[in-house]
Amino acid sequence: MKNSPVAIALLLATFVLSACEEEKVVVKEKRTYKGDIEVLNSCGEPGAAAKMRTFLRENGFDVVSFGNDMLQNYEETILVLRNPEWEGAKALAQTLQTKNVLTIVSKRAYVDAAVYIGKDFHKIIEPEQGETDDNE
Numbered sequence: 001m002k003n004s005p006v007a008i009a010l011l012l013a014t015f016v017l018s019a020c021e022e023e024k025v026v027v028k029e030k031r032t033y034k035g036d037i038e039v040l041n042s043c044g045e046p047g048a049a050a051k052m053r054t055f056l057r058e059n060g061f062d063v064v065s066f067g068n069d070m071l072q073n074y075e076e077t078i079l080v081l082r083n084p085e086w087e088g089a090k091a092l093a094q095t096l097q098t099k100n101v102l103t104i105v106s107k108r109a110y111v112d113a114a115v116y117i118g119k120d121f122h123k124i125i126e127p128e129q130g131e132t133d134d135n136e
Contacts, residue, residue, distance in 0.1 A: 032060040033088030035112035039063055042116040044072035052117050055125040059095050061088065064111060074118035076100055082109035089113065097124055 037056060041049040049066040056063050078100040081089050092113060093101050 031091070033062070033091055035062065035083070035086045035088045036064040036110070037061050037092070038111040038114040039066040040069035040114060040116050041067070042069040042071055042074035042078075043119045043121060045119070045121075048117045048121055051125055052115065052121060056092075056095070056115070061092060061095070069116060074116055076118040076120050077124060078102065078116040078118065080104050080114045080116065081112070082106060082114060083112040086112040095124075 039049050039052050039056065041052075049068065053063045053066045077096055077098050079089075079093055079096055079098055079102070081101065081103045082105065084103045084105060089101070089112075092115075093099070096115065
């Protein structure tokens with residue numbers, strides 16, 4: 001039985017399998033959150049809203065509009081909840097790494113939340129992420 005084809009095949013398979021290193025694959029779970037988000041550039045840096053829009057979409061949030069805010073001098077990013085019962089509010093605050101969360105209910109609001117980008121947004125997202133050709 002020492003030289004049987006089955007024994008040789010098993011020995012060869014054991015050798016081949018033991019020589020292969022197990023490759024660990026890290027899969028980031030992408031969750032999606034129902035709800036509409038508006039992103040406003042309130043820091044004055046060109047392209048901040050587009051970068052934040054891309055970042056939030058990559059993290060499962062539905063950004064339906066983005067642009068410039070009238071004020072361009074916010075130091076910190078602020079999350080304003082228009083719908084206080086929105087299920088994605090806590091996850092959005094965690095993603096933005098902010099405790100600056102306000103609730104302002106308005107009958108005219110068409111989004112569940114608005115993100116006012118402050119000068120701290122580089123700490124939230126990687127500078128090379130997002131689009132660089134939008135000046136919003």
